[in-house]
Amino acid sequence: MKRRFTHIMAALAAAGSALAVPAMAEGPTTADIMNDANTPGDVISYGMGPWQQRFSTLDKLNSTNVSKLVPAFAASLGGEKQRGQESQPIVYDGTIYVTGSYSRVFAFDAKTGEKKWEYNARLPDGIMPCCDVVNRGAAIHGDKIIFATLDARLIALNRENGKVIWNKKIGDYQAGYSATAAPIIVKDMVITGNSGGEFGIVGAVEARNVDTGELVWHRPTIEGHMGTLNGQDNGITGKTNATWEGDLWKTGGGATWLGGTYDPGTNLVYFGTGNPAPWNSHLRPGDNLYTSSTLAIDADTGKIKWHYQTTPHDGWDFDGVNEFIPFDAKMGGKNMKLGAKADRNGFFYVLDRTNGKLMGAHKFVMQTTWADSIDLKTGRPNFTEGGRPGAPSGAEKGEVVFSSPSFLGGKNWMPMAYSQDTELFYIPSNDWGMDIWNEPIAYKKGAAYLGAGFTIKPIAEDHIGALRAMDPKTGKIVWEYKNPAPLWGGVLATRGNLVFTGTPEGYLKAFDAKTGQELWKFQTGSGVVGSPVTWEQDGEQYVAVMSGWGGAVPLWGGEVAKTFKEISQGGMLWVFKLNN
């Protein structure tokens, strides 16, 4: 009897899985990924939907019961590679996929936390990445998990077993290219940016066939460079020498190191571009397009539809890579298709996402010394006189200019979230400035050089980090949470009136989305610099985040370093649910 019962159970289980598996075995399609924001049972894109609003419609976990949130399990990334976990988990078909620092991918069982497989990219010896060894996340499509490596390759793994399906070089690491951003999936293409610290690189956005990794289109971000579509020339970017002199455009910078977002409605991908090169802005008069900008690129053709430059003629190393997040709202009595970007330069920009027209620009940090406002008519900053670091003379230490935000930005890489309920953006920001001067005693490649000296310093007594709730329509900061150490992790908002973010001090924290009241925190054992996600599984709501201090901040130091000198490194995935 007992035996027979077992058989029946086995048969039922088999039947159940036979029914469930085929649907999942194919893996998520582009349509599924486009619909990610509406399917709370999984997380199948970076940012939880193509707009990357990082908003979940789940409300089982909410501001009234979040105090009962407890760990379900934790999983280690193991080994000696315990630093810099900036990844966002992907959750699909009972598996949590995370990328780790040092170009690794892990698959964990979403119920138990047991490791299913691990992939370690083999990195070349001579590689020295400029800004730590992080990776920000993977993309999932069909049978594949796709991620980028520190030696500038894009690798597609079989999501069931971690075996390589294809592996493509997307840049020459020996020429200084690297890759750390999460790829995005658009129309069966995988779209990536590029990154590199070394002088001489040129930013680009590229689309590849998701099944083969073959290049579909390539769009350089600096004017004068030729784009391609299906192997054919596809027009140059901008107009050669319009905003650059001489041949400086050939090595103009503008790396797209943070990846991009996509709006299915306009069929545009939005990528932010990095700062221009060389660092000394006096050597490159002009706006230096399209550096420190947001580019809207047609997803089918790779042509630039519009651009908006947040920092023309960037002389502060501000960069403009920050995510541009589409959202719909009523502005001036009209339903508008908008997008928002909290820039390194300290201003929060709202643009019409169909044409790039500036609708609003507001400070989201305590202080901006380089410009006091943005001209809404021209879309250009009103620069502050004397706010630009001087030209180096080579003779003596130049005048010290205080500049705020520091070059690490009012907001760095860490993504903000938008709640469709409160209609607020939640911005992980930092209040810090820098002293910057010309450094006559500088050397590069063993030769004399004209460098810049700088010291980053806090500008407030009680905090550097500040999570701010910004009303995009008015620019009003509705609430703020101040944190002693700089914030360096992503944000998650939910229908349960909750906002989650991590702190370098090791906490994952939950706040009331309307008031900013801190409702819950949990100590993960190392700094949290990853992006949290939430999903529903077996009728319960889960929250997951990576813990592992690292990223660019600990590489700098100065006065700021005092706020995190006691923080240990780590490498753990933490998963939480309600203690019922």
Place this chain on the structure above:
Amino acid sequence: MRPSRRAFLGGISAAAGALALPALGNAAPLARVKELGVLRVGLYQKNRPWSWEEDGQVMGIDADIARACADALGVKTDLALFPADEEVSDDLRNVVWRGGLLGFRRCDVMMHVPFDRQFAAQETEVVILAPYYRESFTAACANDAATDCEGVPTQFRGKRLAAEIDSIPDFYLVGSFGGILRPDVGHYTTGYEAVSALGEGKADIAVATRAQVESAMAGNKANGGADIVPRQGPLPAMLSPGWDIGIAVREDSRSLGFRLEDLIHGMAESGQLKDIFARHGVEWRNALALQPNT
């Protein structure tokens, strides 16, 4: 000469002076190199004529000096070419005192480190010593009647100018003289390539280091390129007066550093250094710190 140099070094590196050394038990790093039988040397990649790779071989003045040192110590060399980081300070961290974040193993010694009192005072994790060359910036020109290589730089307007990207020659040409030369500057990956462009008919005037100019001229001659002439006079308003080049070891490896310093300065006295430089077409110039009048 030597005692005064040691006194200078005692001043620029952190703690122990030469006299205190034996008591500190700092013989270990030197003994370790001998025991392992290998001297691991960090060299800049793509830094011709100092160090570069060609057909799988590590070439260059710095590579040859490193090999000569290893020969004298009776050990083999492990020549590690590394990519330059943003500034030398970063290279010292990656190559000498910490190692790379991704497993680049730190070296016993790094070649081609600026020997400069103020710079050394900032770099407390390493000892910089054994100055072996005096470097400076100069110009060279295609040898044609239309180009006056001795002219004032404002006369270079309209000529095809060449410089290594993001270097002082670059800043000099692009930024000086009110920026009037800016549209004429072509950028190259290295100073050696900038000078070689003269011989290839791609440029008229190049600004680079003296070693890059001399070695590229020699290489150009060997390749049968067009004639190149060096500028004789100094470059007005040049942003650097020149600098000495030495080596760096980790702060706890003074015993090895001092031994290498003795070897390198022995090579200077014996003429071996001069020969090594000459093999690469470069005239050896003694470091300013070692010249009698300083």
